[in-house]
Amino acid sequence: MSRDRGPRRPRRLGRSALTAASVTVLSVTASGCVVVHGEREILPGATKTEAARALKDFTTAYNEANGANDPSLDADRVTGALGDIDGAKLKAGDKNQPGGNPNYVPLKLTDTDFTIPEKAGWPRWFVSDSKANKGRGQDRWLLVFTRGSADAVWKVSYLTIIPAEDVPEFKKDKDGWAEPVTATAADLAVSPNRLPQDYATYLKDGGDIFAPGTHTTKWRSDRTENASRPGLAQQYIDEPLTSGDYAPVGLRTTDGGALVFFTTRHYQKQTAAQGVPINVTNADVKALMTGEPKQSLTLESISNQAVLDPPKGAANQQVEFLSRIQGLTAAKGE
Numbered sequence: 001m002s003r004d005r006g007p008r009r010p011r012r013l014g015r016s017a018l019t020a021a022s023v024t025v026l027s028v029t030a031s032g033c034v035v036v037h038g039e040r041e042i043l044p045g046a047t048k049t050e051a052a053r054a055l056k057d058f059t060t061a062y063n064e065a066n067g068a069n070d071p072s073l074d075a076d077r078v079t080g081a082l083g084d085i086d087g088a089k090l091k092a093g094d095k096n097q098p099g100g101n102p103n104y105v106p107l108k109l110t111d112t113d114f115t116i117p118e119k120a121g122w123p124r125w126f127v128s129d130s131k132a133n134k135g136r137g138q139d140r141w142l143l144v145f146t147r148g149s150a151d152a153v154w155k156v157s158y159l160t161i162i163p164a165e166d167v168p169e170f171k172k173d174k175d176g177w178a179e180p181v182t183a184t185a186a187d188l189a190v191s192p193n194r195l196p197q198d199y200a201t202y203l204k205d206g207g208d209i210f211a212p213g214t215h216t217t218k219w220r221s222d223r224t225e226n227a228s229r230p231g232l233a234q235q236y237i238d239e240p241l242t243s244g245d246y247a248p249v250g251l252r253t254t255d256g257g258a259l260v261f262f263t264t265r266h267y268q269k270q271t272a273a274q275g276v277p278i279n280v281t282n283a284d285v286k287a288l289m290t291g292e293p294k295q296s297l298t299l300e301s302i303s304n305q306a307v308l309d310p311p312k313g314a315a316n317q318q319v320e321f322l323s324r325i326q327g328l329t330a331a332k333g334e
Helices: 048-068 080-096 192-205 214-226 283-288
Strands: 026-028 034-036 109-115 124-132 139-147 155-163 232-241 249-252 258-272 289-291 296-309 320-333
Touching: 048 080, 048 109, 048 124, 048 139, 080 155, 080 283, 080 296, 080 320, 155 258, 155 296, 155 320, 192 214, 192 232, 192 258, 192 296, 214 232, 214 320, 283 289, 283 320
Parallel strands: 289 320
Antiparallel strands: 026 034, 109 124, 124 139, 139 155, 232 258, 249 258, 258 296, 296 320
């Protein structure tokens, strides 16, 4: 995991309690039945109690799956980018450690804040912000929970790990509910729905949309450096993912900008010259590989990003990366 330091941002909010119950608009039909018009009314995505239960259910399933190297044990609690990354990791783990991982340390998330936006219609979503017993003590784990209907189970689509001081201050109303940004928000430097394609284009062609850093200028320079080695050429293809649980989601920050989560898919193809072998030594690559790499090896990965998208009119219009988590999801030898 790597991170970039950007310009100073507003400090995070204090640990204030959110309203425990949402305001539900009801109507009585001719038959006397009570109907919730969640499709039309602007409502909180969840109550704080519901959010806490969703986090507990996720953590329980996540620990069971990772302890057993069994992706079926948390398949109903993960989706989108995290679902792909987590599922592939567990698939590889099952091949490399059949029967489970005896050294797995269960994940514990504490000191949690919930940022819950109000919105109309489905899907609904919210963000949990916790301290974890893994990694660096000063980091915070941000999880995006989503569901597509009132009967659906809450699933985690995005995982972001950033230093506590880098978590931005979110805009909230008097009741503590956050404000989501629409996919087509025109008052940001880049509309959230454009970010996946803009990032894929940037990795290929460069540009000035994104601020310099590990996941932008450094990643491009690393690719250039590794593009051609004696007997081995490398090609890269980057694709945006924008639909369903891969769709970008964002929260308005107090400076008028937004914290946005979005997903991309990446392919890295290694092609060897005649007579030059492709040596695969990584155990996870071997576990996920189909075919035999006689002449080429293609690695497929999913990446989820968390960025600060400044408001239009800000002095600096570049989108700044806070975090990027990338995981191998497939490998193909030919």
